Amino acid sequence: MSKAQATGNAPAPSHNQLDTKAQAWSALFSEPMSDLVKRYTSSVFFDKRLWQADIAGSLAHAEMLAAQGIISAEDHASIQRGMAQITSEIEAGSFEWKLDLEDVHLNIEARLTQLVGDAGKRLHTGRSRNDQVATDVRLWLRGEIDLIADLLKELQVSLVDVAEQNVEVILPGFTHLQVAQPVSFAHHMLAYVEMFARDAERMQDVRRRVNVLPLGSAALAGTTYPLDRERVARTLGMVDANGGAMVCQNSLDAVSDRDFAIEFTAAASLCMVHVSRLAEELIIWMSQNFGFIKIADRFTTGSSIMPQKKNPDVPELARGKTGRVVGHLMGLITLMKGQPLAYNKDNQEDKEPLFDTVDTLKDTLRIFAEMVGGQMNPATGKKEGGITVNAPAMEQAALKGYATATDLADYLVKKGLPFRDAHETVAHAVKAATTHACDLSELPLAVLQGFHPQIEKDVYECLSLRGSLNARNTLGGTAPAQVRVQLARHRARLA
Numbered sequence: 001m002s003k004a005q006a007t008g009n010a011p012a013p014s015h016n017q018l019d020t021k022a023q024a025w026s027a028l029f030s031e032p033m034s035d036l037v038k039r040y041t042s043s044v045f046f047d048k049r050l051w052q053a054d055i056a057g058s059l060a061h062a063e064m065l066a067a068q069g070i071i072s073a074e075d076h077a078s079i080q081r082g083m084a085q086i087t088s089e090i091e092a093g094s095f096e097w098k099l100d101l102e103d104v105h106l107n108i109e110a111r112l113t114q115l116v117g118d119a120g121k122r123l124h125t126g127r128s129r130n131d132q133v134a135t136d137v138r139l140w141l142r143g144e145i146d147l148i149a150d151l152l153k154e155l156q157v158s159l160v161d162v163a164e165q166n167v168e169v170i171l172p173g174f175t176h177l178q179v180a181q182p183v184s185f186a187h188h189m190l191a192y193v194e195m196f197a198r199d200a201e202r203m204q205d206v207r208r209r210v211n212v213l214p215l216g217s218a219a220l221a222g223t224t225y226p227l228d229r230e231r232v233a234r235t236l237g238m239v240d241a242n243g244g245a246m247v248c249q250n251s252l253d254a255v256s257d258r259d260f261a262i263e264f265t266a267a268a269s270l271c272m273v274h275v276s277r278l279a280e281e282l283i284i285w286m287s288q289n290f291g292f293i294k295i296a297d298r299f300t301t302g303s304s305i306m307p308q309k310k311n312p313d314v315p316e317l318a319r320g321k322t323g324r325v326v327g328h329l330m331g332l333i334t335l336m337k338g339q340p341l342a343y344n345k346d347n348q349e350d351k352e353p354l355f356d357t358v359d360t361l362k363d364t365l366r367i368f369a370e371m372v373g374g375q376m377n378p379a380t381g382k383k384e385g386g387i388t389v390n391a392p393a394m395e396q397a398a399l400k401g402y403a404t405a406t407d408l409a410d411y412l413v414k415k416g417l418p419f420r421d422a423h424e425t426v427a428h429a430v431k432a433a434t435t436h437a438c439d440l441s442e443l444p445l446a447v448l449q450g451f452h453p454q455i456e457k458d459v460y461e462c463l464s465l466r467g468s469l470n471a472r473n474t475l476g477g478t479a480p481a482q483v484r485v486q487l488a489r490h491r492a493r494l495a
């Protein structure tokens, strides 16, 4: 502790500006904060990314204060002028962020007061940092959700592009990672499109609850000034589908609620889980044992010792980063569980997990859209460098593991056998094929007829991969005809 701190000799506050945080509430305090406490409690070095939202919120608040006659038109004009200057300073990188001023809110307010004097000090009328920070985070997150929505769309388009080129490509579908039944590669890609479409929907749903205004709740109980909260909400675009102002209806809840951040992180976690599942498949598919696909070299890295290696670092990292985002969800939800109403400083801890979730999700979606679908080549107007599909390797793999055994059972059912009996009969046929080390389709007709007399020559049609695929022509099935219906639906939806 310095001598000044030990003796409580805080530097005298200047009269027209907030130089340090202590001066925001200084008269009551007999000693300044220690450097360690300053560092521990400050958030400016991460929450400064909220600056645009903070300024937008302040301008909307000031506009309303003026309209309600709470501050003068001149003060409003001064605040606008000051904020314009601060905006250009921050954009130019010349704004000096001070740890002493704790957070983005106090930093900007102090600079405003330095620039425009008393008008700057009037900005905080009828407001608290509690409703201010909740508003800022909501505004910022709303913008990020919109960017994420675009990225989710891009990724879906990439998957649909790949699907469109591979409707007739057959790979083994797996259950328990054992060969199950042949499926179209397009069908497999479109399964992920379904997941990401749900993620996009969830994000829109979260957005509705993010886009609600806490400002005007002040510290916790509302304020004595005649604020027009709905006006502020409309200015900030916090409106419902009919243009009605969306305003938090309980001041205690408004300043302390972080459900919106938790919901967002939950939606982001689920989205990352979908990416992670896709990543896992890409990793398996590009292994030497599968060889189903290749991803472009720029998404892989070599090994420092094994010259032959190309490692799928990007999908692996996406799988790893999923753990990190799910961790943030746990962090946020735990952050809230013990908090009494209303605002508590615990809430400052919401920012880093939320920011990191947004950053990780955005980067991951962007990189996957490009890795799967390729990058636009302006010279050709086409996307290039997406995943390369090795159709023969996929078909070869589908020919192993008796992927058409169910088709043989279905064939017998159509001849009148109860399904359970057909299932048992085919089990014997598979056993025989295993003994002969051949596929079911390679068993001679006489051998097949030994399992059931009603088996005829046309059985080979249903034992082929293509016959099996075409036969699954029910809504949502893998038959190319069905896959094309789904492709058209997604194209129209994503247009």
Ligand code: ARG
Pocket (backbone or CB within 6 Å): 043, 047, 103, 129, 130, 133, 343, 345, 347, 348, 349
């Ligand atoms: N930096 C704070 C946060 O992120 C702002 C609100 C502080 N409010 C307070 N009463 N200390 O939550």
